[in-house]
Amino acid sequence: EDQVTQSPEALRLQEGESSSLNCSYTVSGLRGLFWYRQDPGKGPEFLFTLYSAGEEKEKERLKATLTKKESFLHITAPKPEDSATYLCAVQEVGSNYKLTFGKGTLLTVNP
Amino acid sequence: GAVVSQHPSWVICKSGTSVKIECRSLDFQATTMFWYRQFPKQSLMLMATSNEGSKATYEQGVEKDKFLINHASLTLSTLTVTSAHPEDSSFYICSARESGRAYNEQFFGPGTRLTVL
Numbered sequence: 001e002d003q004v005t006q007s008p009e010a011l012r013l014q015e016g017e018s019s020s021l022n023c024s025y026t027v028s029g030l031r032g033l034f035w036y037r038q039d040p041g042k043g044p045e046f047l048f049t050l051y052s053a054g055e056e057k058e059k060e061r062l063k064a065t066l067t068k069k070e071s072f073l074h075i076t077a078p079k080p081e082d083s084a085t086y087l088c089a090v091q092e093v094g095s096n097y098k099l100t101f102g103k104g105t106l107l108t109v110n111p
Numbered sequence: 112g113a114v115v116s117q118h119p120s121w122v123i124c125k126s127g128t129s130v131k132i133e134c135r136s137l138d139f140q141a142t143t144m145f146w147y148r149q150f151p152k153q154s155l156m157l158m159a160t161s162n163e164g165s166k167a168t169y170e171q172g173v174e175k176d177k178f179l180i181n182h183a184s185l186t187l188s189t190l191t192v193t194s195a196h197p198e199d200s201s202f203y204i205c206s207a208r209e210s211g212r213a214y215n216e217q218f219f220g221p222g223t224r225l226t227v228l
Contacts, residue, residue: 041202041222043117043204043206043221045219087155096168097143103153104154
C-alpha cells in the first residue's frame with residue numbers, strides 16, 4: 001500500500017479556473033508534509049512544509065492545507081506558468097528526515 | 112539562499128564504464144544529503160541517505176557496491192555509478208538538508224540525466 005497517494009494524476013484547467021489537488025497519506029507519525037513543484041527535466045522546487053493538522057500556508061496563487069489524513073493544494077486563478085507537476089511528500093518521525101513522494105499531479109493550465 | 116547544484120547536468124557513457132555525479136550545497140552546510148532516481152513520468156525514489164563523515168544508508172533494493180556514495184564535506188556529496196548498464200539510464204537528483212536548522216525542508220539540485228549506451 002502506497003504511503004502517499006495524489007489525485008488526480010493529471011488536471012487540465014483554463015486560465016483563471018481555480019481547483020484543488022489532493023494528497024492523502026498513511027504514516028504512523030507525521031513529522032512534516034511537503035509540497036514541491038517540478039518542471040520537466042528539472043529538480044523539484046520547494047513550495048511548502050506543513051507540520052500539524054489545521055495548518056495553512058500561502059504563496060501567491062497557491063494555498064496548502066493539512067488534515068490528519070490528507071493535504072490539499074488550492075490553486076486560485078491559475079496562469080499558464082503554473083503548469084507543472086506538483087509533488088507531495090511525507091516525512092515520518094524516526095525516518096532520518098527522508099521523504100516519501102507521491103506520484104504527482106500533472107497540471108496544465110491553458111490560456 | 113538554499114541553492115543546490117549538480118554536475119554534470121547530463122552525461123552519456125558506454126556500458127561498463129563508471130560515472131561520477133557531484134552534488135553541492137552552495138550557500139549552506141548540509142550534514143545530510145539524499146540521492147533520488149526518477150524514471151520517465153514517475154515520481155522520485157530515494158536511493159540512499161548520505162551523512163557527512165559516515166557511511167551512506169541505502170534503501171532496500173539499491174546495490175551499495177554499484178552506487179557508491181561519498182560525503183566528504185559539509186557541502187559536497189558524490190554518487191558514482193559503477194559498471195553502468197543501459198538499465199541505469201535515469202534522472203538522478205540530489206537534495207540537501209541544512210545542518211542545525213529547526214525546519215526540515217530539503218532543497219533539490221537540478222538533476223543529472225544519465226544515458227548509458
